[in-house]
Amino acid sequence: MLKPVYRLLIELTNGRWTSGILQKFAKSNLSRRVIPSFSRIYNINESEMEKNLHEYPTLHEFFIRRLKEGARVTDVSPDSAVSPVDAVIEDVGSIREDRVISVKGKNYSISEMLGENKAGKYAGGTYMIFYLSPSHYHRIHSPVTGKVADQWILGLKSYPVNKWGLKYGRDTLSKNYRSITEVRHGDAAIGIVKVGAMFVNSIELTHEGEQLEKGKEMAYFTFGSTVILLFEQGKFELEKSIRTPAHIKVGERIGTLL
Template sequence: MRKWLYRLFIELTNHSLSSKLLASFAKSRLSGLLISSYAKIYHINQDEMEKSLKNYKTLQQLFVRRLKAGVRPVDADEHTVVSPVDAVIEDMGTIRENCEMIVKGKPYSIAEMLGSVEAAQPYVNGFFFILYLSPSHYHRIHSPISGVIEKQWALGRKSYPVNRLGLKYGRRPLEKNYRLITEVTAGGKRLAIVKIGAMFVNSIELTHEGEQLVKGEEMAYFSFGSTVVLLFERGSFAPDPRIVAPMPIKVGERLGYWREAHEP
């Protein structure tokens, strides 16, 4: 019953018109009246923000805020992979032979997520992370490694929730939602950075120019809370033993270690 009611509510509210209305309101000066209460309800750390709260005139401006220089130091070890976002690690693990990953006890197909079996094949027996950004989080996305962008493509049109209830009861939001995929290569191995839109707001804006990525550099931002999925090619990644799910993590903090093609 709980699952049915949850899905019914989402289907009734997940409409393009409601999405557009919410997005328009968030960009309006009227939404600025809610900034103070929003910051209080979601416990936003104002000491980290590039500007003071009074300088943000709309909720949209607050959502995509930048942080002060130096408040997110990036792990300096050249062999590490770092978190691209401030988030909660909702799940992590090995990608199965059938191109599935198990998230909150539910199977998700990375072939559907990436758009084809061919695109998913390099990641079979690889590793995945699900990084969830709530409305309280900093919404800018940074590169987890230094490498070269080989391919970038968008899929999907839905905007189901990607929080814990969405992952457990939703209609496969990691596979169906609007998503922007960036495939990066480094040292002969590849990594897919899958940026997934959330309920009501499907806005993912790219800010990086060129093909070269540097670990810790900004590459995009979400207009609202959402999710980033990292897919590592088999044999390319070893998770840091301190990392468990669920746990909070910030941009630049170590997720694990990158293995180049020539490494055993």
């Protein structure tokens, strides 16, 4: 009975007032009471959490929880790219020369997603879409080691990015509020697009400085959302074992940097 309620509140809310109310509740002391049922309903693996369940003062703090040291192992191969999140890889494909990707039968413009002056380098390249549900660990880690070349924000508000949002929403991946980081690894650019899922647009950057280390934390989502990775043509080869939809964890190898 409670699961449809949580889904309604956390996955489908997109209005200004309802999202604001949810955000205030999640940060209130009152929300602490729902943490045990939330953990149970979404089958949270409590054994890998940094703290015990009763130590989280609010639902918000529980949602952005960190994991114990060693709970995730990062592939150390110097030529590997790794998953930035615990998620389901919903789609992988080629970016068309006209800078368009097709996801769940809908076309999305990379030019709109990144901004017209940023998209050209990814034409002919590869995209990967990682969807995070409320059950997932919501901290985002760098998929590669490299230098932050640029960082920018686009979009004003957000709509659901779960499977229903992708199927019925209006260009959610390219129009939702999004925080974009472009990393240089050698002579290649990698676009890391963090897509907001609700009106509150809660994407918080946590890394400091210009250098990112593969597998190290760089940001977190307050609510479930999506990360899109963009690779330039001829610079990335997908791991052959990946078949979508594929469950994956932070640090696991997703491909080879060429």
